Amino acid sequence: MIAVFRTPRKRLLPALAGLVLLAACQSVNLGGGPSINTGAPVPVALLVPGGSEAAGDAVVARSLENAARMAISDLDGVQIDLRVYDTAGRPEQAATAARQAVGDGAKIILGPLYAQSANAAGLAVASRGVNVLSFSNNPQIAGGNVFVLGPTFSNTARRLTSYATAQGLDDFMIVHDPDVAGELGRTAIGTAVIANGARIAATGSYELSQNGVVQAVPDLAQSAKDSEADAIFFTASAAGALPLLAQLMPENGVDPQQVRYIGLTRWDIPPSTLSLPGLQGGWFALPDPQMTALFTSRYEAAFGTPPHPAAALAYDGIAAIGALVQQGKSDALTVAALTQGAGFAGVGGTFRLLTDGTNERALAVAQIENNQVRVIDPAPRRFGGPGF
Numbered sequence: 001m002i003a004v005f006r007t008p009r010k011r012l013l014p015a016l017a018g019l020v021l022l023a024a025c026q027s028v029n030l031g032g033g034p035s036i037n038t039g040a041p042v043p044v045a046l047l048v049p050g051g052s053e054a055a056g057d058a059v060v061a062r063s064l065e066n067a068a069r070m071a072i073s074d075l076d077g078v079q080i081d082l083r084v085y086d087t088a089g090r091p092e093q094a095a096t097a098a099r100q101a102v103g104d105g106a107k108i109i110l111g112p113l114y115a116q117s118a119n120a121a122g123l124a125v126a127s128r129g130v131n132v133l134s135f136s137n138n139p140q141i142a143g144g145n146v147f148v149l150g151p152t153f154s155n156t157a158r159r160l161t162s163y164a165t166a167q168g169l170d171d172f173m174i175v176h177d178p179d180v181a182g183e184l185g186r187t188a189i190g191t192a193v194i195a196n197g198a199r200i201a202a203t204g205s206y207e208l209s210q211n212g213v214v215q216a217v218p219d220l221a222q223s224a225k226d227s228e229a230d231a232i233f234f235t236a237s238a239a240g241a242l243p244l245l246a247q248l249m250p251e252n253g254v255d256p257q258q259v260r261y262i263g264l265t266r267w268d269i270p271p272s273t274l275s276l277p278g279l280q281g282g283w284f285a286l287p288d289p290q291m292t293a294l295f296t297s298r299y300e301a302a303f304g305t306p307p308h309p310a311a312a313l314a315y316d317g318i319a320a321i322g323a324l325v326q327q328g329k330s331d332a333l334t335v336a337a338l339t340q341g342a343g344f345a346g347v348g349g350t351f352r353l354l355t356d357g358t359n360e361r362a363l364a365v366a367q368i369e370n371n372q373v374r375v376i377d378p379a380p381r382r383f384g385g386p387g388f
Contacts, residue, residue, distance in 0.1 A: 032145070032335030033131050034107050038328045041079035044321060045101030046314070047094060047111035047121060050086035057089050060113065063308035064135070068110065070302060071318035078322045087112045091120035098124040098132070106130065108333045110317040113310060115141050122146035131338060133320070133353075135313045139184075142357025147338065149313040149351075152358055153188035153264055156285050157233075159363045160262055161192035163377050164231055164283070169260060170198040173229035175220055175245065177236055178205045185235030185264050201227035206241065213244045221252035230259060237265040238273040246278030256281055268366070268373050269309075275371045285363040287312075287348025288379040295347035316346035320353075342383060349379045 036042055046068050048061035065084055072080045083104060085097035094117035098109055102125045109125065109132045112118050118134030119141040125132070126145050134141070137150025161172070172193050176186040186203065193200050202223045206216035224232060232254070236242040242263070250256055261282035267273050268286060286292075295315065299307040323344055324332040331337055335355070343352030343360070350362040365377040 032129070033331070033333045033337070034129055035330045036107050036325070036333055038325050038330065038332060041081040042321070042325050042333075043081045043083060043105045043107055044318070045098070045104075045106035045109045045111075046082055046084045047087050047097050047101070047109060047117075048084060049089040049113050049117075050084075051093075052087075052089035054089055060308050060310060061086070063311040064111065064113070064314040066303050067299065067307060067311035067314040068318050070299065071315040071322070075318075075322040076326070078325050080318065080322065080325075082318075087117050087121075089114055089117065091116045094118070095120040095124035097121070098130075101125075102128045102130050108133065108321060110314065110321075111135055118146060118148070131333060131335065133317045133338075135310050135317075139356075139358050144357065145335075147353050147357050147359070149317055149359060150310075151287075151361055151363075153185045153235075154191065155359065155361055156264055156363065157185075157188040157192035158195070159285050160233075160264075160283060160365065161189070161196050161198065163365045164260065164262065165196045165198050169231045171201040171228060171230045172198055173202045173204065173224050173227060173232045174200065175204050175206075175232055175234050175236075177240060178208055182235045189233045189235070189264065201229040208241070210244065213241050214248065217245070217248040217252055221249055221254045224249075224254045224259060231262055232259055233262045233264065235264045238267065238270060242267075242273070243276060246276045250278045267368060274368055274373065279368050280370070282368050283365055283376070284368075285365055286373075287361065288364055289366075289373070289375060292348050312347045316344070316348070316351060319346055320344040350382055352383060 046065060048064045049057040050061035068082060072082060085101055087094040087097050094112045098121035101109060109121060109130060111134060112121055113135045115136040115138035118136045122132045122145050131145045133147050133149055135150055136148045137152055139152050142148045174186050174189050176182040190200055204220040204223055206213045234242060234245060236245060256278055261279060263282060263284035266286055267279060267284040295312060296307060324337050339353050339355050343350050352360050354360060362379040364375045364379040366373045367376045
């Protein structure tokens with residue numbers, strides 16, 4: 001099944017210890033969070049999916065805690081009293097853990113990982129005035145006392161669309177998965193396209209199965225040609241429809257050398273994705289590769305294994321908390337402080353928390369060339385004004 005819509009034509013730091021510094025210092029006002037004593041260790045709760053029956057959750061939990069403790073060891077002149085609570089990956093246990101953490105004195109909560117658990121944790125402690133820096137990337141749970149640290153579709157879409165329009169591309173087709181994530185991705189791309197003064201040339205989808213993609217591609221390809229799109233934005237990941245789309249769209253006459261393929265997801269994960277012929281020349285966004293490599297190297301040296309991808313979020317959360325506490329203000333963990341516009345330096349680059357609970361991350365734009373990643377537009381090192 002296919003749905004189609006057309007519109008008329010129209011410097012690397014030498015050590016991570018330096019990353020805990022704020023990009024700039026700004027004054028903040030008390031409100032939307034607890035008052036703290038910066039002269040004493042600050043109690044921080046870390047909620048991880050330990051105790052879960054799901055395969056891999058124990059590994060994730062360990063990686064999150066390792067990264068958080070590594071970040072604490074990198075702090076200069078700031079004492080963090082980290083207390084770890086298991087959520088078993090379940091919302092009800094996350095809510096219980098959050099209440100227990102605040103009862104134990106936690107001034108801020110880092111985690112949990114899953115969106116429903118993060119939402120439950122936030123609701124459980126909202127009346128206590130404690131903020132939650134979750135590892136989720138789901139903007140639907142953001143707001144109030146809940147922030148999402150994970151990379152969002154909106155942020156990625158804005159970065160890629162801004163770069164693409166600067167290169168002269170202004171007619172975008174959106175090809176999206178039919179599930180919730182795909183719909184969210186389609187909305188994020190569409191919003192970014194319009195915000196950059198470009199045109200949504202067409203949109204298309206498919207049934208989420210191999211046969212569904214195969215059946216839909218001829219119409220998708222024809223739509224790309226009829227709409228005169230000069231770029232196609234895919235929401236699919238390498239674990240889903242992307243490999244088929246990358247093979248079949250060129251076979252149906254949409255030459256990636258003539259129409260730019262752009263990915264909302266990471267096309268370097270897994271690395272085998274880089275060898276797909278249809279993605280050669282394609283663009284995607286990723287955190288600063290050099291800084292990410294530095295973090296990975298340090299983590300492996302300390303713990304003997306690569307970090308889980310979410311581990312960087314745990315490091316970033318502690319880095320942000322430490323940078324704010326370092327200013328010595330009692331209102332360091334309020335919403336106003338957390339959302340100060342200058343942002344923070346994290347292990348994947350500069351990031352900041354927004355007042356709606358989402359985040360903005362400085363991303364690099366990369367192109368796949370000869371099965372390799374080449375950064376064609378580096379990640380910005382600092383923010384200017386309310387956005388990039």
